[in-house]
Amino acid sequence: MRTARRIEAIPPYLFAEIDRKIAERKAAGVDVISFGIGDPDLPTPDFVVEELARAASDPSTHQYPSYFGLPSFRRAIADFYRRRFGVELDPDTQVLPLLGSKEGIAHLPWAFVDPGDQVLVTEPGYPVYEVGTILAGGEPVYIPLTAEDGWFPDFAAVDPSTGPRAKLLWLCYPSNPTGAVATLEQLEGAVRFAAGRDLLLAYDNAYSEITYDGFVAPSVLQVPGATEVALEFGSLSKIFNMTGWRIGWAVGSATAIEALGRVKTNIDSGIFNAVQRAGVAALESGMPHLPGLLETYRRRRDRIMEVFWDAGWKVEAPKGALYVWLPTPPGESSVDFTARLLDEAGVVVAPGTGYGPSGEGYIRLSITIPDSRLDEGCERVRKALVGR
Numbered sequence: 001m002r003t004a005r006r007i008e009a010i011p012p013y014l015f016a017e018i019d020r021k022i023a024e025r026k027a028a029g030v031d032v033i034s035f036g037i038g039d040p041d042l043p044t045p046d047f048v049v050e051e052l053a054r055a056a057s058d059p060s061t062h063q064y065p066s067y068f069g070l071p072s073f074r075r076a077i078a079d080f081y082r083r084r085f086g087v088e089l090d091p092d093t094q095v096l097p098l099l100g101s102k103e104g105i106a107h108l109p110w111a112f113v114d115p116g117d118q119v120l121v122t123e124p125g126y127p128v129y130e131v132g133t134i135l136a137g138g139e140p141v142y143i144p145l146t147a148e149d150g151w152f153p154d155f156a157a158v159d160p161s162t163g164p165r166a167k168l169l170w171l172c173y174p175s176n177p178t179g180a181v182a183t184l185e186q187l188e189g190a191v192r193f194a195a196g197r198d199l200l201l202a203y204d205n206a207y208s209e210i211t212y213d214g215f216v217a218p219s220v221l222q223v224p225g226a227t228e229v230a231l232e233f234g235s236l237s238k239i240f241n242m243t244g245w246r247i248g249w250a251v252g253s254a255t256a257i258e259a260l261g262r263v264k265t266n267i268d269s270g271i272f273n274a275v276q277r278a279g280v281a282a283l284e285s286g287m288p289h290l291p292g293l294l295e296t297y298r299r300r301r302d303r304i305m306e307v308f309w310d311a312g313w314k315v316e317a318p319k320g321a322l323y324v325w326l327p328t329p330p331g332e333s334s335v336d337f338t339a340r341l342l343d344e345a346g347v348v349v350a351p352g353t354g355y356g357p358s359g360e361g362y363i364r365l366s367i368t369i370p371d372s373r374l375d376e377g378c379e380r381v382r383k384a385l386v387g388r
């Protein structure tokens with residue numbers, strides 16, 4: 001049996017590797033506390049679960065779903081964009097439901113990238129941008145991000161010769177892994193850059209509602225003209241604690257929606273209609289659970305920040321997403337510090353290098369673990385920081 005060369009070109013998925021290490025430690029009797037993956041620990045709101053139960057007991061939901069999603073779900077997404085961002089979308093041509101945003105992110109290069117084409121990948125970033133590019137036969141070209149620039153690209157400084165065969169540009173704010181946010185003004189610069197280079201701007205807004213300290217995240221589609229240039233990815237996973245349900249969307253450029261839809265209809269058969277009906281209930285709800293959810297995350301974020309501030313770290317708390325992104329102790333690499341935390345403290349964090357070379361010297365802690373475990377984990381990290 002011989003596997004394809006493209007499989008050799010992609011690394012094992014970061015969290016599959018981390019899961020393997022956790023299992024090893026647990027088998028050795030260690031009480032492991034994981035700040036690894038960003039998977040909300042709190043339940044999906046009751047009203048969404050109840051709508052799923054109702055819809056699942058309706059036999060009309062049991063057959064293959066429509067390839068392009070339920071019209072009512074597409075309308076609910078468009079209505080959410082009008083209410084939340086003031087963006088008008090045609091639910092038939094500018095909205096495409098996805099089996100989670102990861103699915104669409106991974107498939108987008110199949111619609112845009114021919115072998116030899118390039119994709120501009122901002123890093124540190126969500127690893128699927130790079131891997132999806134490689135699987136489609138494309139070549140990722142990194143745009144490194146830095147703390148000094150607030151983890152946002154300095155487009156004026158990007159060498160015009162970078163990625164001469166590029167067709168796509170990936171951006172994600174609120175950011176996984178850095179927790180950085182972007183203003184509408186910054187996104188205007190991104191749209192200008194993409195339009196000037198005839199790129200599709202692929203904007204990952206999976207954490208659009210997960211922000212702190214009064215910051216309200218924009219949609220890239222608020223930029224005038226962006227629906228010609230950009231495709232935005234959204235998801236119910238993080239906003240509604242629905243990671244297991246697999247439901248998200250792409251919105252924006254009708255050309256990109258048509259192309260991605262053409263790939264998808266040949267690969268998958270859509271989202272369970274009962275899940276889509278629950279998605280309608282979620283999007284039409286006004287999100288009454290959100291203030292409590294954000295307060296929980298803010299408290300956890302601050303708890304972790306205090307440990308590092310007390311140990312002398314001079315960094316600001318992140319304004320968005322589900323992560324705290326912190327420099328490693330002086331002289332310790334991401335992988336070394338991650339390994340030491342696991343060995344000395346039984347604590348799992350993600351090494352910054354899992355998100356690209358510019359993540360060297362950083363770790364990422366997720367705030368999606370219950371408070372009591374978070375407290376215990378913070379105490380162990382504190383000892384590992386000051387006990388040296």
Ligand SMILES: Cc1ncc(COP(=O)(O)O)c(C=O)c1O
Nearest residue numbers: 100101102126176206235237248
């Ligand atoms: C930046 C980013 N985009 C997309 C996703 C995928 O989310 P989902 O496929 O659950 O919608 C994640 C998941 O962690 C993420 O961090």
